Amino acid sequence: MIDREVIKQITEIVGRENAVEDRETRICYAYDATNIHHLPDLVVFPRTPQQISGILKLANEHRFPVVPRGAGTGFTGGTIPVEGGVVLVLTKMNKILKIDQDNLLAIVEPGVVTYDLQQEVEKIGLFYPPDPASLKSSTLGGNVAECAGGPRAVKYGVTKDYVLGLEAVLPTGEIISTGVQTVKSVVGYDLTKLMVGSEGTLGVITKIILRLIPLPKAKRTMLVIFPSIESAATSVSQIISSRIIPTTLEFMDNATIRCVEDYLHMGLPVEAGALLIIEVDGAPEALTGEVEEIHKICQANLAMEIKVAKDNQEAEDLWKARRAVSSAVVKLNPTKINEDVTVPRSKVADILRRAEAISKKYGLIIVNFGHAGDGNIHVNVLIDKRKPGEVEKAHAAVKEIFQSALDLGGTLSGEHGIGITKAPYLPLELGDMGVQVMKRIKKAFDPNNILNPGKIFPDAVKTTTH
Numbered sequence: 007m008i009d010r011e012v013i014k015q016i017t018e019i020v021g022r023e024n025a026v027e028d029r030e031t032r033i034c035y036a037y038d039a040t041n042i043h044h045l046p047d048l049v050v051f052p053r054t055p056q057q058i059s060g061i062l063k064l065a066n067e068h069r070f071p072v073v074p075r076g077a078g079t080g081f082t083g084g085t086i087p088v089e090g091g092v093v094l095v096l097t098k099m100n101k102i103l104k105i106d107q108d109n110l111l112a113i114v115e116p117g118v119v120t121y122d123l124q125q126e127v128e129k130i131g132l133f134y135p136p137d138p139a140s141l142k143s144s145t146l147g148g149n150v151a152e153c154a155g156g157p158r159a160v161k162y163g164v165t166k167d168y169v170l171g172l173e174a175v176l177p178t179g180e181i182i183s184t185g186v187q188t189v190k191s192v193v194g195y196d197l198t199k200l201m202v203g204s205e206g207t208l209g210v211i212t213k214i215i216l217r218l219i220p221l222p223k224a225k226r227t228m229l230v231i232f233p234s235i236e237s238a239a240t241s242v243s244q245i246i247s248s249r250i251i252p253t254t255l256e257f258m259d260n261a262t263i264r265c266v267e268d269y270l271h272m273g274l275p276v277e278a279g280a281l282l283i284i285e286v287d288g289a290p291e292a293l294t295g296e297v298e299e300i301h302k303i304c305q306a307n308l309a310m311e312i313k314v315a316k317d318n319q320e321a322e323d324l325w326k327a328r329r330a331v332s333s334a335v336v337k338l339n340p341t342k343i344n345e346d347v348t349v350p351r352s353k354v355a356d357i358l359r360r361a362e363a364i365s366k367k368y369g370l371i372i373v374n375f376g377h378a379g380d381g382n383i384h385v386n387v388l389i390d391k392r393k394p395g396e397v398e399k400a401h402a403a404v405k406e407i408f409q410s411a412l413d414l415g416g417t418l419s420g421e422h423g424i425g426i427t428k429a430p431y432l433p434l435e436l437g438d439m440g441v442q443v444m445k446r447i448k449k450a451f452d453p454n455n456i457l458n459p460g461k462i463f464p465d466a467v468k469t470t471t472h
């Protein structure tokens with residue numbers, strides 16, 4: 007619990023309307039997109055880095071936790087205030103400060119919604135590619151803190167590939183600027199890259215300098231139905247090795263197709279083994295050849311049906327299937343444990359086979375979809391917590407899925423981060439020394455463990471998962 011006198015001082019820093027203590031508000035900020043929750047003592051909406059600095063200085067003096075939060079769409083519990091304290095909601099710092107057309111960059115506050123920046127820059131023929139499926143609600147601060155990716159990562163990379171520099175308030179309250187507004191720079195350690203993906207544990211991001219690129223002139227979208235996972239996975243490898251890098255190569259397995267069809271009734275063949283949504287973009291004259299080549303590869307791999315959208319509206323219709331996945335699959339069982347393991351692209355079929363074997367071994371429903379083009383498969387274990395033993399089985403299955411990804415040369419998380427839910431598995435990938443080095447970095451930034459405690463490191467996590 008934070009002392010009343012300290013709450014008074016926080017209120018003086020941000021103003022009464024921006025420091026909220028009532029239970030209803032605190033409940034709203036106790037959750038994210040996981041099933042974990044914990045009440046904060048106070049919800050604060052800062053407007054300036056100086057206000058955040060003041061709060062963090064108080065936090066070090068009086069030893070209470072501070073947890074940064076954007077839109078709360080995180081999938082690993084990163085915003086849950088597991089030890090109480092202040093939730094610092096950045097959504098009111100939401101200005102696009104500058105779009106610099108000469109230098110192809112944007113400077114934004116952390117609370118800007120991802121889609122809003124994309125809309126603004128596209129109006130003037132520029133492009134900010136990172137596109138998490140949550141882009142209409144997630145914030146750029148949250149994207150940077152998680153190093154969010156999305157379907158377009160296969161061609162354009164992820165958030166870290168666009169962050170040139172940051173302003174951040176350190177856990178001890180000092181304000182620093184990292185990075186540059188130039189195309190290159192090699193000045194000391196790359197603190198910008200260290201902050202990106204640090205899940206709100208090393209600093210509160212208050213300003214972001216983002217690289218922009220020219221908006222591609224045209225795009226073509228295809229939906230391809232396959233008889234088996236193998237034929238879809240082989241098509242993915244062959245498309246990439248034929249030197250075509252599509253903008254997106256999204257995958258859905260049979261269980262996912264069935265869920266989406268049941269949800270949307272859009273005529274997807276429920277007997278299909280898998281489907282791919284493939285998009286290419288670039289100069290219009292180049293796209294026809296690429297679409298033809300992809301067509302040939304898919305046909306050679308026994309594609310059952312290939313639809314090519316004729317216009318934007320048809321393309322949007324094809325994307326409907328992919329966008330509905332998250333809502334559709336939870337109809338199978340109420341609790342979704344969504345892991346985003348990533349394997350080398352050539353191992354997509356292997357990880358899917360292993361997930362199927364694990365599903366059979368534990369008698370659990372596992373559905374798979376995701377970004378096949380960059381090997382990032384969302385393996386979703388769907389459970390009913392009311393059934394005895396189901397949670398324990400799910401945890402054992404998840405551990406085997408992680409181990410399988412690592413055995414195939416992959417990683418625990420392609421884009422969702424570690425947070426609370428994956429923390430127990432961190433040493434599997436990093437080893438003890440890797441974890442130790444990261445802990446030393448955390449200690450150097452945050453000697454009193456004020457900023458977002460209870461995250462990333464296995465021994466820091468006190469809350470049960472899922």
Ligand SMILES: Cc1cc2nc3c(=O)[nH]c(=O)nc-3n(C[C@H](O)[C@H](O)[C@H](O)COP(=O)(O)OP(=O)(O)OC[C@H]3O[C@@H](n4cnc5c(N)ncnc54)[C@H](O)[C@@H]3O)c2cc1C
Nearest residue numbers: 076077078079080084139145147148149151155206211421
């Ligand atoms: C339906 C759905 C689809 C999704 N699809 C994708 C996807 O395709 N790709 C993907 O990568 N993710 C996806 N996500 C996960 C999530 O949207 C991303 O991780 C996103 O980047 C989180 O942004 P946010 O603003 O909601 O951050 P929050 O959830 O509020 O916070 C996430 C983490 O960032 C920290 N943080 C937030 N703001 C700041 C700040 N200003 N300074 C320092 N730390 C901060 C928090 O402490 C927390 O640890 C999806 C989520 C949902 C619900």
